[in-house]
Amino acid sequence: MNHSQHHELSTLIPVTTTKRTQQLGQTTCPYCGVGCGVDVIRQQDGRNASLKSVAGTPEHPANFGRLCIKGTNLLQTNGAENRLLSPSVAGKNVSWDTATGLVAEKIKDVIAKHGPEAVAFYVSGQLLTEDYYVANKLMKGYIGSANIDTNSRLCMSSAVAAYKRAFGEDLVPCSYNDLEHTDLLVLVGSNAAWTHPVLFQRMERAKLRNPDLNVVLIDPRATDSSTLADLHLPLKPGTDAALFNGLLHFLVTQGHTDNTFIADSTNGFEAAVENASVWSTAAVANYCDLPEASVIQFYTMFAKKTTAITFFSMGINQSTTGVDKGNAIINCHLASGKIGKPGSGPFSITGQPNAMGGREVGGLANMLAAHMDIDNAEHRKNVQTFWQSPVMAERQGLKAVDMFERMAAGDIKFVWIMATNPVVSMPNRPQIEAALEKCETVVVSDIVANTDTLAFADIVLPATGWSEKDGTVTNSERRISRQRGLLPAPGEARHDWQIICDVAGKMGFADSFSYAHVSEIFDEHTRLTTYKNHGERALNLCGLSGMTVSEYDRLSPTQWPVADATCQGTERLFSDGKFFTADRRANFIAIQPAAPAQLTCEAFPFVLNSGRLRDQWHTMTRTGKAAKLFRHTAQATLAMHPDDAEKLSLKEGDLAALSAASSGGMTTILPVTLETRQRKGEVFAPIHWSKAWGSHCQIGALFNGANDEISGQPELKHAAVAIQPAAFTTGGQIAVRNSALLSQLTDVADYWVKIPAEHCESAQVASYAKAEDLLQKWQSVLPENCIMLTRQQDDKASAVILQNEILAAVVWTDSNAQAMPLEWLDSLFATSADLPDATLAALLRGQPDEAYLLGPQICSCFNVRQKTINDAIEAGAATVDALGDQLQCGTNCGSCRSELKRMIDQQADARVLLHSIDEGALS
Template identity: 40%
Template sequence: MTETRSTCPYCGVGCGVIIESDGAQVTGVRGDPDHPANFGRLCTKGSTLHHTAAPAITKQARLLHPMRREHRGEAPYRVSWDSALGLATETFAQVIGEHGPDAVGFYISGQLLTEDYYVFNKLAKGLICTNNVDTNSRLCMSSAVAGYKMTLGADAPPTCYDDVDDAGCIFIVGSNTAWAHPILFRRIEEAKARNPQMKIVFCDPRRTDTAEIADLYLPILPGTDVMLFHGLLHIMLWEGWTNGAYIAAHTNGFDELKATVRECTPETVSQTCGITKEDLFTAAKWFATSPATLSLYCQGLNQSSSGTAKNAALINLHLATGHIGKPGAGPFSLTGQPNAMGGREVGGLANLLSAHRDMADPQHRAEVAALWGVPSVPDKPGKTAVEMFQAAADGEIKALWIACTNPAQSMPDQSTVRRALERAEFVVVQESFATTSTCDYADLLLPATTWGEKDGTVTNSERRISRVRPAVAAPGSTRHDWHIAVEFAQRLEKRLGRATKLFAYATPESIWNEHRESTRGRDLDITGLSYAMLDSAGPQQWPLRTGDSAGRKRLYEDGVFPTADGKAKFANVAYKPVAEPRESRFPFSLTTGRLRDHWHGMSRTGTLGRLFGHVPEPVVQMNPSDMSRRLLKEGDLVHVTSKRGSIVVPVQASPELGFSQAFIAMHWGSEYLSGCTSTGAQIAGVNAITTSSYCPTSKQPELKHAAVKILKAELPWSLLAVGWLPDDEAIAAREEFKRLMGMFSFASCVPFGRERSGVLFRAAGYEAPPEETIAKIERLLHLHGADTLRYADRTMGQRRAMRLVRQGAEARLEAFLLAGDTSAEAWIKTLLQDELPAQSYGRQLLAPGSKPPAAVQARGKQVCTCFNVPEDAIARHLSGCAGTEDERLTSLQGALKCGTNCGSCVPELKRMVRAVIPLKQAA
C-alpha cells in the first residue's frame, strides 16, 4: 500500500488527507494529522472520498474519453484527443474571426487547482483578448471579495483558524457552519468547551444545527442583515462601545456612516428584522465589549442582491470596535469551495486580473501584459456568470467552454441557462463525471482528472496554500485540466497566427512559478514560497515574501491597510430589501442551502448511497403551522412556484423555519428531481424557481431568496421502485431512470443503501403512465423471471412486483415496485433495506393497502452516517438514560458510537438529548 498526502476537494476549510492506494486503485483515506487546517479530522464527505473512486463508479460515472455529438440530442461517440482539440480550435477560431473575441466565453470552477485557473485566465485575457472568463465562485464568494476590497482595500481575509481559540465572542451570521464547514465547527465546539465564558451569537433565518452551540440566536427575516448590522452599530455608538482611537488612527469615512446608522434605531431594527430589542442590545454588547470578536460568515451574506453591502456593513462593526488585526478578532469570510481563494488570487473572474489587480487600473493592466509578454490585455469587463448565460441565450456569445462545473444544475433561473446551452453554436464541457446535466448539452466532452489524480495547489479560507498530489495514475484517456487548456491554447495560437509562445508549460510547477512572480510586491506576495517549501515545510499562508521563513497568520496587525493612504474605509451602505419580496400571490420566502453529507451538485457525493441516509430524498421544508393552515401532511406533494417556474416536491415539517418561510437544499438538480408541467415542459430542479437578480457590485445572484407560492399537488397516481443492483449496474440504471423522470409530473431518483448499491425511484402523476413505462422500470430492477412475484389490477391502475432471492433456508427481498398504491412503502422498504427475512410475507407483500407486520418496524431517519445510527435507536437509548446533558451524550456515544468519528452529527445528538431531558423532568 502507498500513502500520499493531498487535500480534500470539498469545502474551503482545506483539510489535509492521506490517500491510501494499491497500484491504480485508491483504497482508503484518512485525515492528515500534520495538516494545520484539520489535524487529522474529516467530515462525512471527506471520510468517504475513497468510496467515490471505487472501480464501479469510475467505470459508470466517470468521463474517460473525449466524446463528440454531431447533433444535439444524439448520443455522443468517442473521438481522439487530436480530433477533439482540433475541432475545438477550429470552431473557436472561426467564431472569433467572424464575431470577435467577446463572442466566446469560459465558465470555470472553484474546484479547479490554482494552476488550472491560471492557464484559463491567461488563455482568455492574454491570447483571445476577452475578459469573458468567469467562475462558479461568482455564485459563492464574489460578494466577499467586493466587501473586503470596499473596506479593507484588498481581497484578503485578515484572520486564521487559530483565532477561534483566542476569541471572546464569535459572531456567526449567514452560515450553517455545522454543515457547510464541519471541521471548523468541531474547533468552535472545542474552544467553547475550554472557555465556557466565550459568547457565541448565531444569526440566520433558519434555526439550523449551528444554533445548537449559540448563547444567543437571532432569527432575522431573510435579507435584513444590513439593517441588523447598522442597528448594532447604532447601539454601540449610543452606549459608547466604539473604539475612537482606532477609528481616528486607522480609518476614514466614519462620520458619513454615523449619519446613516442614526436612523437605524432599535425599534426600527426590531420591526424590520423580526427580532427583539433586548436580543439586539445583547448582541451589540457582546460583540463590542468582548476582548476579541471573530465573525464567521458565508452564503447568507454573499448570495444576495445586497451581498456587497452585507459584507461591508459587517466589516464596519470590526473597524468601529477595533476588533481586527489581533488574535481572536476580525471578519472571517468562510470560503465555499476548495479553491475559490486560489481562483481569486490569479484573477479568475471577469472583472479581475492576476494577483488581486483591478481591470479598471491602466497600470495593473500594463503590469499583467508585461508579465505575459503581450501588447495589452482588454480593459472592458467581461460577462459575469449570470450575464454570460444571458448573453448566450440572446445569441451574443456563440461558443461556451465549461470546465469542472455544472451550470445546468447550479445556476439560478434554469430556463434561461438551458436556453443558453441550447442556443450556443458550440459548447465544450471539460469534466470528470459524465453524469452531470450540463454534459447533456455538450457538443464536445473532454475528460479531466479528479481528486486522487491531480497535481498542483489550492488555497483555503485562511489564505493557506496546500499541495494536491496524485495518488494514482489518470484513468482512461483523462488529462489534467491545465494540460487540456494548455494544448488548446497552443493550437489556437498557431491557428490565429500569433508568433508568441504564451503557454510553454510542461508541469504544473512551471505554471505556479509564473503565478508566483505575478504576486511580487502585491498584498498576496508569495515570492518566498516554492513547491519545494510546500513539500518540506507543509502548507503555508500568504503573504510569504522573499526572505520570509513562514507566512503571516494575521493581517493588519499594524493597522496599515492596502489602500492609497494606508487606512481602512467605512462603507456607507444603505439597507435595501430583497429583490423579490413576498406578496399575496407568492407569500413564502424560499431559501436554499446545503445538506450535511453532500456537496454542490453531487456529481461526486451523489454516487454514494451511504451519504443519502441523513436526507434520503428531495423535500421542501415548511414551518409546521404553515402546513397545518394549508391542510398539508408530511410527505404530501406540493407545487412550489415562483415567477420563473414550478417544481413538485414532497413537503416536510421543520421547526427550523419561521412563519412564511420555506427551504429546499441547493443540491437537488434535475439529476435527482425532475418531472414535467401540464404543458409537457421539463422541470429542472430547485434552480428552476430561483431568481437571477444579483448584487450590482459583486454580480452575485440572490440564490438565498425567492418569493414562491406552495399549493398541494393533486397527483392521485404514485409509484415507488427500489432495488439492489450489482455495483457496475447501479449508476447506469440511475441514468436510465433519469431519462424516464420527464414522463411524470413528479419524479425523483436517488442512490439507496449503505454497504450495497441500490436505486430508489419515486414518481407521481394524474394517471398511470403507459404499460411499457412500468415494464421498463421493472426491467431496470430485474423485476422479471421466476424469482419475481406479481400483482396487477389495470382497472385500479395498481401494480406490484417483488423480487425474492433465496439465501439458505430464507428468502430476502431484493427489489420491489409499488404502483398506484404506495401506502405500504415504509415496512416493505424496511424489509429490503435491513435485508430481513421476507418469505413469510409473500401474499402480504402483494396485497394493496396492506398493514405493516408487527415484526417489521420501519427505521427512523439516519442521524450518524459514520456508524449508520438511526434516530429511533438514539431515542430508545435516551429514554433509559439519566444524568446531565453531557453525561447522557457520553452514554449515547459509548453505547452506539454515534458522534465519535467525524462529529458531524454531534449538534443533532445534543438537540435530541436536550429534547428528552424536559420530558423526563415533567414526568
C-alpha cells in the same frame, strides 16, 4: 526521469514493503473551503494502483486529523463508474488531437467573425490554482477578453467586493486559530455545523475550553448550529444590514468605539455613523422582526467583549445587497477596533475548496491575476508585460448571470464550461438552458458522464478528478496546500491545465503555454505576485518562488503572504493597523439597508431559502456515488412550518408543487417536511438535486437571477414562490437490483426521484394513473424472463419481480404510499439466494422487519438511527459524549454531533413542557 515520474515518487512515503507495496500519500480534501489535509494509503500491486483508506492528516493546521462525513467517504465517491473517459464531438468519441484542434478552431473562428467578446469561459472553484491560472492567462492575455467567470461568483464574490472596498484588496484577515482565541463568535448566515463541520467542531472545543465564550447565531432558521449558540436571532430574511447598522449605532452611542484606531487607521467613519443613526434598537427590532431585548443582548455582548469574530457565509453573500451587508459587518469591527488581533475580525468562510486560489490568479471577470485591478491601466500593462502576451483585456468581462443572459441574447457564440454544472447551480434555469441552446459551440470539461449541463455540450472533454489532479488549492484562511496526484488518470482523461495549454498551442501560443510540469505554472504565478509589487499588494508569494519540482512536491501548508524566503507564512493581517488602500487606511462604507429583490406577493406568497445539507455536495456528481451519504437525507425535501402546511392541506411526506414568476412553466415538486424551527411564511429546500436525480428537481428555476449590482452574486436565499399540493392520484416506490431498469422511469411515472443504496437503487414515484394502472406500466418495461408476484387490495397494488428466482425488483403503489426503509430493501437485495416465502409476503404487504423501523439515520458512520438515540436519551444519556460511549454515534467524523445535541435539547424541552403542564393541572 521525467517530471511526472519524479513527482509520483516524491509525494508518496512507503509505509510497508510486501508483495503489495503500500504508501502514504498526503493531499487535500476537494469539498468545502476548510481545506482539510487528507492521508491516503495507496496500494501498488504490480502496475495496478488503488486507494485503500483515508484519514485526516494529524499535522495539517486546517483540520488536525478531523474529517467530516463527506471527507471520510472520499473513496466511496472515487470509483471509475460514470466517468468520462474519452473526448467526444457531437456524441462520437474522437482523439484528443481532433477535440482540442476543433476547440482551437472554433475559438479562432468566433474571434475572426465576432471579436473576442463573443468567447466566454465559465470555470469553477473545483479547479486547482494552476488550472485557473492558465485559463485566465489564455482568456485575458491571448484571446483578449475578460469573459472568464466562475461558480465562485455564486459563493464568495460579495465578500470579496466588501473586503476590497474596506481594505483595498481581497483579504480575509483571520486565521482558524482565531476561533479558539475569541470571546464572542457571531455566526451570520452560516450553518457551519453542516456546511463546515470540521471548523464547527473547533468552535465546540473552543467553547468547552473557554466558558466565557459566547456564541450568537443570526439566521432565519434554527439550524443545527443553534445547538452551540447562547443566543439565536431568527431575523426576517434580508434584514442583516439593518441589524449591523444598529450595532454600529449602539457602539457609538454607548461609548464602545476604539477612537484611536478610528483616527489613525480609517476613513469614512462619520458618513457610516450618520447612515446608521436612524437604527435604534427599537427600529432594528421592528425591521428585523426580533424582540428588542434580544437585539440589545447581542449588541451588549459585542460591545463589552474584548474580542469578537463575525463568521459569515452564504446567508450574507447570496443577496442583491450582499456587498453592503458584508461592509455593514466590517464597519462594526473597524469601529470597535476588533480587527488585526488574535480572536477578532470579520471572517468570511468559503464554500468551495479553491475559490480563493481562483481569485489569486484572476479567475473572475472583474479582476486580473495576482490581485491586480483590471480597471487600472498600469496593472494591465504589468500583467501583459510579464506574460509577454499579444493582447490584454481592457475592461471587466461578463459576470456569471450577465454572461448567460448575453449568451441567451446571441452575443456569446462560444463557451467553455470547466468542472461545474451551471444548468443546476445557476439561478433562472429556463434562461440557462435557453442560453446553451442558443450558443453555437458549447464545450464542457468534466469528470462525470451525466450532468444536466452535458446535455447541451457539442464537445466534451474528460478531465481528471480528486486523487488524480495535481496542484495547489487555497483555503478560507489563505492557506495554500497541495492536492497531490495519487492515481493515474482513467481512460484518456487529462488535467485541465494540460487541456487548456493544448488548445492554446493550437491557437498559435505554444511558446507561452509549454509547461513541462505543473510546478512551472505555480512558479510563474508566484513570480507574478511579486512583479512590480512594492508592498502595495498583500498577495506576495516571493518565498515560494523558484522551487524545484521536489520542493514543490513537498510543499507544506502555508498561509500567504510569504514575502521572502525566510517567511513561514502570515497567520493574521492588519496587526500593524495598515491596510492595502492607497493611503493604507481602512474604509468605512456608509450603508443603506434595502429589501431583497424577489419580494412576495399575493400570487407568490412564500419566501424560499436554499442551501446545503450535511452529507451532500453541490450537484452530487461525486457524493451521489456513495449510497452511505443518502442515509441521513434520502432526497430533497421542502421544510415548512406546520401552520403553513395545515393551511395548504399538506402533511408530512406529501408532495408540494412550487412555482415562481421566473420558472417559465417549470414546476419543482418536493415532499414536505414539517419543521417548527422554520419561520412561518418561509420554506427551505436544498440545492443538490437535479434532473439527473429526479423529474421535478430544479430549484434553480425558482430564482430569477437578481444579483448584487457590485459583485454580481445572485440572490439565492430569497425567492418568492407559490406552493400547492401536487395533485397526483397514486404514489409509489420502486427498488431494483439493476439500476438500468430505472431508465424507464419517465415512461412509467409522472414524478420520480432516485435514491441509491449499496445493493439496489430505489425511486419514489407518483402518477396521475390509478395504482393498478401504474403497476401495469411498470410491468410493461420489465425484461421478458421475469416472474411477477402481485397483490392488490382496495387502492393499493404491489409486486415482487423475480429473475431466475432471484429478487430483481419490488414495486408498491398506493394512493397514500409511504416509503419503505431503504436499509431493509438493501439487505434483501444484498443476497443472491432465494428469499423465503415469508419474506416475499412481507415485501408484498410492505411490512419491513421491526429492526428497520427506527427512523432516519443520524450517525452515518455507525448507522445509528433516530429511535435508538432517543431511547438512549430517555434512559439517561444526557450529553453527546454519553451517547457516543453508549452507541458510538458522534465518535468518528463528528458531523452528527450538533444533531445529537439538538435531540438531547428537544427531549429536555419536552420534559420541561410536560412538567409545566402537570404543575398547571395540579394547581
